[in-house]
Amino acid sequence: MKITKVRARVFEWKGHTVTPTPHFCSNAMDELWDKGDSMGTFRFHGWTTVEIETDTGLVGLGNVALAPRIAKAIIDQYLAPLVIGQDPFDYEYLWQRMYRATHAWGRKGIGMAAISGVDIAIWDLMGKAVNQPVFKLLGGRTKEKIPCYASKLYRTDLKSMQQEAQSYLDQGFKAMKMRFGYGPKDGPDGMRENLRSVAAVREVIGEDIDLMLECYMGWNLEYAKRMLPRLERFQPRWLEEPVIADDIDGYAELNQLTSIPISGGEHEFTHYGFRQLLEKRAVSVIQYDTNRVGGITAARKINAIAESFSVPVIPHAGQMHNYHLTMSTLASPMSEFFPVHDVEIGNELFYYLFEGDPEPVNGFLDLDDDTPGLGLSLNERYFDQFTIIE
Numbered sequence: 001m002k003i004t005k006v007r008a009r010v011f012e013w014k015g016h017t018v019t020p021t022p023h024f025c026s027n028a029m030d031e032l033w034d035k036g037d038s039m040g041t042f043r044f045h046g047w048t049t050v051e052i053e054t055d056t057g058l059v060g061l062g063n064v065a066l067a068p069r070i071a072k073a074i075i076d077q078y079l080a081p082l083v084i085g086q087d088p089f090d091y092e093y094l095w096q097r098m099y100r101a102t103h104a105w106g107r108k109g110i111g112m113a114a115i116s117g118v119d120i121a122i123w124d125l126m127g128k129a130v131n132q133p134v135f136k137l138l139g140g141r142t143k144e145k146i147p148c149y150a151s152k153l154y155r156t157d158l159k160s161m162q163q164e165a166q167s168y169l170d171q172g173f174k175a176m177k178m179r180f181g182y183g184p185k186d187g188p189d190g191m192r193e194n195l196r197s198v199a200a201v202r203e204v205i206g207e208d209i210d211l212m213l214e215c216y217m218g219w220n221l222e223y224a225k226r227m228l229p230r231l232e233r234f235q236p237r238w239l240e241e242p243v244i245a246d247d248i249d250g251y252a253e254l255n256q257l258t259s260i261p262i263s264g265g266e267h268e269f270t271h272y273g274f275r276q277l278l279e280k281r282a283v284s285v286i287q288y289d290t291n292r293v294g295g296i297t298a299a300r301k302i303n304a305i306a307e308s309f310s311v312p313v314i315p316h317a318g319q320m321h322n323y324h325l326t327m328s329t330l331a332s333p334m335s336e337f338f339p340v341h342d343v344e345i346g347n348e349l350f351y352y353l354f355e356g357d358p359e360p361v362n363g364f365l366d367l368d369d370d371t372p373g374l375g376l377s378l379n380e381r382y383f384d385q386f387t388i389i390e
Ligand SMILES: O=C(O)C(=O)C[C@@H](O)CO
Pocket: 025, 151, 179, 214, 216, 266, 316, 317, 336, 345, 347
């Protein structure tokens, strides 16, 4: 089989969106004096799709969620020529070809995200070619079903957060993740608000439900060191991305500070990046996202390294490219799941662009043994709500 064409398309959402309220989610812009619409940088209202065509007529589908127009340009200009004419089953060779050819600028960030989109499409193609789901190519079913946690609970008024938490309990979730709204610039009041929000959610869900806490890089080391001891009594399953992704020593320090496990990795890239995080004991939970980290080819290597460190991998965002990896490794005990709702931050945009994702039942997801590839296709129902760039 030979790759004949790589078609990268940008989908920019032009439909209805919900604007986040102030203090909706702490984030890396919060430390600046003029943060503007701080969550603006971290709203993802566009996507790049990657369709890889072959001389057999089979088409593999991959995707990239970051900086879509740039990802498309990288794929069109640099990556497509490297894979056209090649056999998709040479996935490791093709990954190295893309990684090494773009090494001067592509190792981390959008370069690697673009490689990820092509690599995911290649794995989808391989699954389709042998008529097997991708998780079967990766080692098969290591769990009957995938436990998943509901991930939303942005900071709004506490009553609404409590109602939202209750709705996840009603749907059978045994774990959920909430966001902090306040950080170092918000002083003692903000600190109190952060603690109040965790107390409010804990009050509804009790002690037996796992609660994950998300900072989204909106704190700094000093603030995190003051917050962590105050949060211990809530027994969170983990505290996520307390500081910016480059402060690896900060992660390591925080990870040893209290009984609260520190998680991170959704802004880290390739097995080289994760080796560093693991060797420094910087995180107790790894959260790569397959469509950023280097695709399935890199993610499976990270799973192997993480397994040897006994550090669980719970990928960022859920979604099919992550679910297949989670299903096929004991290193991954669980998946993230973004509930379907109106387009807000953009995490949920996935469901407007793709179809085939499993729906959780009582807090578990399952993958179909009989659907070849990743089981994802483009959802043309909403195409008229996107600007599509070919
Ligand atoms: O789900 C996460 O871990 C994220 O970081 C999502 C992001 O949109 C912040 O809420």
